[in-house]
Amino acid sequence: MNKTNIGIIGGGASGMLCAILIKKANLDCDVTIYERQDKIGKKLLQTGNGMCNITNRALEDYVTALDMYNNDFVKQAIKTFDLQTCLKTFESLGLVCWEDSEGRFYPYSRKATTVLNVLLKAIHDLDIKVMTNTCISAIQVCDDFSIYTDIFQLFHCDYLVIALGGKGSIAYNDNIKTLLTTVGHTVSKMYPALVALKTEENIKSLKGIRIKAKATMLVDDEVVYKTQGEIQFKEEGISGIAIMECSRFYVVDKNNYIELDLMAEKEEAEVEELLTTLYSNINNYSDVLLGIFPKMLVFDLVKRLKVLDSKHIAHLVKHYKFTIVDTYGFKNSQLTKGGIVTTEVNPFSFESLVNPKMYLLGEMLDVDGMCGGYNLHFAWASAYLAAQDIIRKIEE
Numbered sequence: 001m002n003k004t005n006i007g008i009i010g011g012g013a014s015g016m017l018c019a020i021l022i023k024k025a026n027l028d029c030d031v032t033i034y035e036r037q038d039k040i041g042k043k044l045l046q047t048g049n050g051m052c053n054i055t056n057r058a059l060e061d062y063v064t065a066l067d068m069y070n071n072d073f074v075k076q077a078i079k080t081f082d083l084q085t086c087l088k089t090f091e092s093l094g095l096v097c098w099e100d101s102e103g104r105f106y107p108y109s110r111k112a113t114t115v116l117n118v119l120l121k122a123i124h125d126l127d128i129k130v131m132t133n134t135c136i137s138a139i140q141v142c143d144d145f146s147i148y149t150d151i152f153q154l155f156h157c158d159y160l161v162i163a164l165g166g167k168g169s170i171a172y173n174d175n176i177k178t179l180l181t182t183v184g185h186t187v188s189k190m191y192p193a194l195v196a197l198k199t200e201e202n203i204k205s206l207k208g209i210r211i212k213a214k215a216t217m218l219v220d221d222e223v224v225y226k227t228q229g230e231i232q233f234k235e236e237g238i239s240g241i242a243i244m245e246c247s248r249f250y251v252v253d254k255n256n257y258i259e260l261d262l263m264a265e266k267e268e269a270e271v272e273e274l275l276t277t278l279y280s281n282i283n284n285y286s287d288v289l290l291g292i293f294p295k296m297l298v299f300d301l302v303k304r305l306k307v308l309d310s311k312h313i314a315h316l317v318k319h320y321k322f323t324i325v326d327t328y329g330f331k332n333s334q335l336t337k338g339g340i341v342t343t344e345v346n347p348f349s350f351e352s353l354v355n356p357k358m359y360l361l362g363e364m365l366d367v368d369g370m371c372g373g374y375n376l377h378f379a380w381a382s383a384y385l386a387a388q389d390i391i392r393k394i395e396e
């Protein structure tokens with residue numbers, strides 16, 4: 001009997017792990033990764049500020065973790081591949097992890113290179129074939145799968161795993177839609193997410209300021225998301241983890257606002273009282289604010305007010321509002337929102353419901369999660385479930 005051939009398009013997080021898990025099962029099969037860049041796993045090195053936040057404590061309980069994703073499609077994946085399974089999977093490859101105070105897991109070295117090195121070693125030891133600088137530009141489904149590169153090379157495989165990632169960052173890719181629609185899948189419109197947001201207000205003078213605040217995202221005056229964390233002011237907009245999280249809810253062509261609460265631990269009346277007390281000694285509201293906030297921020301607050309008194313300042317401090325007009329785009333985003341419609345994919349195996357023996361993994365699906373390790377976790381989980389299904393089918 002001929003050896004089973006498994007082709008994996010995309011040598012990112014999900015593609016690499018899927019290849020490893022299939023090969024670890026010791027079946028009579030060949031696994032080849034086709035990667036359009038000059039190396040596999042390049043994007044992993046950028047993740048978690050170079051530390052690679054691989055998963056999160058919240059994934060211990062899939063019911064609460066579901067809230068971290070846009071789509072209940074993830075339920076089976078994060079139920080089967082929960083935190084413990086994730087940690088055990090990486091431990092079996094030799095990776096030791098470290099958990100920070102907020103439940104985010106990183107490699108013990110705090111270096112993304114350690115995660116990549118562990119994956120690369122397994123790929124080498126398991127004899128997984130890697131073809132870099134190989135961009136797949138067409139797929140044909142017959143008895144097996146024919147895959148064509150952009151320089152007209154042709155490869156065949158019995159099982160095809162597609163793990164192209166999103167449109168963000170260095171893995172920027174514009175052929176997801178073409179590749180997938182030609183094999184019968186529907187791809188919804190894609191948007192950048194986990195990305196900085198551009199404001200209508202001119203905030204150049206605030207550039208470089210970092211503060212902690214509560215952020216509320218409003219779309220057409222409806223509150224769609226609330227969070228708390230770091231805010232960074234940029235030349236044309238705002239960034240920081242809290243803003244990146246809000247960006248998942250940005251809707252093109254609607255009225256999008258972000259409201260910052262600059263003194264989240266106090267009620268508005270308490271802020272007013274504090275300002276009044278300080279003013280009774282200092283006699284100047286700008287000077288009062290200079291004792292609380294960075295100088296340029298004070299100038300912006302004062303500039304926005306017609307009436308300078310404790311009541312109006314307190315209200316602005318609690319409702320410092322920005323009109324959001326755009327995102328900083330795919331190239332600056334950590335994630336792609338939208339993608340392959342998940343009703344066309346089996347949530348237990350990630351097998352395509354359109355083409356048997358074809359598997360669709362990771363970020364290219366219409367699944368997006370919060371900052372904190374949820375997106376890599378989903379990529380690993382999809383790889384794990386697909387690998388299990390392929391192993392089972394080959395063994396039968």
Ligand SMILES: Cc1cc2nc3c(=O)[nH]c(=O)nc-3n(C[C@H](O)[C@H](O)[C@H](O)COP(=O)(O)OP(=O)(O)OC[C@H]3O[C@@H](n4cnc5c(N)ncnc54)[C@H](O)[C@@H]3O)c2cc1C
Nearest residue numbers: 010012013014036047048053136164165362363373375376
């Ligand atoms: C700056 C940054 C920081 C991030 N930090 C974190 C973090 O700390 N924690 C977290 O959970 N998530 C993080 N993410 C998100 C996370 O990296 C992704 O969700 C995850 O990598 C998705 O895995 P994937 O396998 O689906 O796709 P990817 O890892 O993007 O891999 C896709 C691969 O497919 C290749 N490819 C694409 N098209 C073709 C083609 N036609 N032919 C051949 N190869 C192709 C690409 O070159 C790429 O190597 C971060 C993202 C960025 C950009």
